[in-house]
Amino acid sequence: MWFKNLQIYRLPRAWAVTADELSAALASQAFTPASSSELLRQGWAPPRGDGAPLVHAVNGQFLLQLATEKKLLPSSVINQVAKAKAAELEEQQGFAPGKKAMKELKERVADELLPRAFSIRGNTWAWIDPVNGWLVVDAASPSKADDVIKLLLKAVDKMPLESVRLQHSPVAVMTAWLESDEAPHNFTVDQDTELRATGESRAAVRYVKHSLDPEDIGRHIAGGKQCTRLAMTWNSRISFVLTEQLAIKSVRPLDVIKEGEAITYSDDERFDNDMMLMTGELAKLLADLVEALGGEAKA
Incomplete structure (x- = not known):
C-alpha cells in the first residue's frame, strides 16, 4: 500500500x-x-x-x-420528475406552479427519491x-x-x-532550482513542470515528459513566469510532483524500493511490511524536502 x-x-x-x-x-x-x-x-x-x-x-x-x-441523486433526475409532477399540477389547478412552489416541489421529489438512490x-x-x-x-x-x-x-x-509553515514559498524555491539548473541535495528534477505568469494574463506553459532546456526555461522565468508544479525524484527511490501549495502528488515508489521489500507470508504481514516501508521512506522524504525548501519558519 x-x-x-x-x-x-x-x-x-x-x-x-x-x-x-x-x-x-x-x-x-x-x-x-x-x-x-x-x-x-x-x-x-x-x-x-x-x-x-x-x-x-x-x-x-x-x-x-x-x-x-x-447517495447518487443527480439533479437532472430530480428536475425530470419534478417537471412531470408540475405538469400534473398545472392540469389539475389550471395554472403552472410558481417559483416558490416549484422549489418546494423539487425538495419533496428529492426526499421521495432518496430511499431508492444508489x-x-x-x-x-x-x-x-x-x-x-x-x-x-x-x-x-x-x-x-x-x-x-x-x-x-x-x-x-x-x-x-x-x-506546515516554511521559510520560503515552494514557488520561489522551485523557480530558483529551474533557473540555476541545479536540484537540491538528494533530489533530481524530472521532465514535467508548469510555469505560470503572476500577472492578470495567468499565462502558463507546461512541459510533460519533455527535456527542460535551461535556456528555454530561463526565458520563461525572465518573462515573469514562476514554477507552480515540478516533477522530482528523491534519492532514486520515490518520484513525485511538488505543487505550489506544498502538496505532493503522483507519488510512486521506484524499483529500488520494491527490490528491497521483505518476503512475507500472510496478508497481515504483507500489509504491515508495506506500511513500515512506506512510512519510513516518506518520513525521510518529507524531512529532506522541508530542508530543501529552506526549512520550517520559526514561530
Whole structure:
C-alpha cells in the first residue's frame, strides 16, 4: 500500500498519544451505513477490516481510514420528475406552479427519491507519524483532506495540528532550482513542470515528459513566469510532483524500493511490511524536502 497524494500537516514532534487513546477518541465517530433518508454519511472505519481497531499501529506509526457513503441523486433526475409532477399540477389547478412552489416541489421529489438512490462508498487514508510530527492525508485535493481533518479535530480534543509553515514559498524555491539548473541535495528534477505568469494574463506553459532546456526555461522565468508544479525524484527511490501549495502528488515508489521489500507470508504481514516501508521512506522524504525548501519558519 502506498499513498498516491500527500496533503501535509504538522504535529509536535514526539506527540504523546497512543494508538489506543486515539482509537478511543475516534470511537464516537465510527462509521455506520447511511439511513434511507441520509444523503451523506462519514465516519472512521478500521483500516484492517471489521473487528479491528480504528487505529492500526505499526512501529510507532498510525494508519486511519475515513469511510464515506454518498447517495447518487443527480439533479437532472430530480428536475425530470419534478417537471412531470408540475405538469400534473398545472392540469389539475389550471395554472403552472410558481417559483416558490416549484422549489418546494423539487425538495419533496428529492426526499421521495432518496430511499431508492444508489450508494457509493469511498475511503480516504490518513497516516500519523507521532515520532516526527507529521499528519498526511492521501487526497488529491485540499477539500477532500479537509473532511478528514474536520472530523479528526472534532474527535480529538485540543489536537495540536497546524499547517506546515516554511521559510520560503515552494514557488520561489522551485523557480530558483529551474533557473540555476541545479536540484537540491538528494533530489533530481524530472521532465514535467508548469510555469505560470503572476500577472492578470495567468499565462502558463507546461512541459510533460519533455527535456527542460535551461535556456528555454530561463526565458520563461525572465518573462515573469514562476514554477507552480515540478516533477522530482528523491534519492532514486520515490518520484513525485511538488505543487505550489506544498502538496505532493503522483507519488510512486521506484524499483529500488520494491527490490528491497521483505518476503512475507500472510496478508497481515504483507500489509504491515508495506506500511513500515512506506512510512519510513516518506518520513525521510518529507524531512529532506522541508530542508530543501529552506526549512520550517520559526514561530
